[in-house]
Amino acid sequence: MRLVPFLACLDLDLAEELRQRAEDFSDRAALLDWLTGRIGSPDAELLMRLLEDDDRERQLSALSVPLADANRAWRELGLPEIDNKDRHERQFATWLQWNRPTLAARIRDAYADVHRSGRSLSGYVKLRDLSPLVPDPAWHTTRWNLADELLQAHADAWLARRLPAPSSTSRPLRPLAEVREASNMAVHKQVPRLRRLIEEWQRLHSASRSAVLPPAQGVLRELDDDGLLDFEVLSAKALIAWLRTRGYWPEDMPLSDRRADLGLTATRSSEPTGDGKVTGRGRPGGSAPGPHVMLNGKPVSARSTIWRLSPAIWPPTCRSSGPPRPRLLRRSRPGFRSHAVRPRPVRGRTAVRTRPP
Secondary structure, rough: OOHHHHHHHHHHHHHHHHHHOOHHHOOOOHHHHHHHHHOOOOHHHHHHHOOOOOHHHHHHHHHHHOHHHHHHHHHHOOOOOOHHHHHHHHHHHHHHHHHHHHHHHHHHHHHHHHHOOOOOOHHHHHHHOOOOOOOOOOHOOOOOOOOHHHHHHHHHHHHHHOOOOOOOOOOOOOOOHHHHHHHHHHHHHHHHHHHHHHHHHHHHHOOOOOOOOHHHHHHHHHHHHHHOOOOOOHHHHHHHHHHHHHOOOOOOOOOOOOOOOOOOOOOEEEOOOOOOEEEOOOOOHHHHOEEEEEEEEEEEEOHHHHHEEEEEEEEOHOOOOOOOOOOOOOOOOOOOOOEEEEEEEEEEEEEEOOOOO
C-alpha cells in the first residue's frame, strides 16, 4: 500500500498494522476513517493528500520529516530507501569544475618544498587531479542536496589530511597555468637543440653508448607524469639532468649544453647532407643564393663579377643575349596612359617627341 511509507515516518507500529490489513479497506473513505481514529483528522487528511503527489522530497517536506529519519524508518520495515548518489555526483562535479583551479593550486603550493629538495613528487601527482576527492557516501541517504559550504568544508578537511605540513619559509610560486604554459614552450624549444647536440657529439664519440631523444611531445608527457611541469620552468641544466636519469642523454656526454664543454666547435659552418656531401653555409646542395646560371657544371650567381670579364668565358646560353638583366614589369590599369617615347620623322631624320599625359 502506498500510504505505508508515509505512515511509517509518523508511527512504525501503525504502519506495520496498516500493511497487514491493507485488504480490509474497500475505498479511500474507509481508509481515511481508520486513520482518523488513530492519528487524528489533520494528520490523516495530510497523509491522504500525499497520495496525489509522486515527489518524495516534497512529500517528506510536507511531513517535516528529514530524509535520514525517513530512511531509518523504512529500513526498519524493510522498505526501499531513497539514495541520492546520482544527484550528489552531478552536484559535486559542477562544484568541482568551478573550484578545481583553486584546489589544484593549493596542492601544488603545498609540495613546493618537496620539489625544491629534489624529492619524489609521486604524492603530488596522485593528488593533483583531485580524483580521490569524492562526496561523502553517507550523504546519499541523509541529504537531498549538497550546499557549496558543505562541499568546501569537505574539500578543506580532505586536503588537510593529505597535504604536507606547510613551511613558513616557502617562497610563493607563479600561477600554475602560467608555469605549465611556459614549461611547454621551453621544452618544445630545448628538445630539438639538445637533440642536435647529442647527434653531433655521438658522431665524434662513436664508441659511446648511443641515446635517442624522443620528440618534444613525448618528453613533455613523461615530465608531466613526474610532476615537473607545474612548479617552475625547466632550465636547460635541469632538463639535461632529467634526460640522463631517463637514459636519453649519453652516459659519457658531459651534462652541459655549451659546445665548448662538449668538445664541439663553436659554430657549424657546414652540415652533412643525406648523401654525405658537405654544403656551404648550411644551404642544401651548396647552391648559390638568388638567380644563377650553370657554368662548367656549377651554379654561378647572376650578380657574380664573372659578367665583367670577357664574353668569351660566359656560359653559352648568355653569349648571344648578354648577361641576365633585371626586368621591371609595369602593371597596366584602367585610365592609365603610358608616357611612351615614340620616334617621329622630321625632314629626313628621326625626332623624338614625348607625348604629354
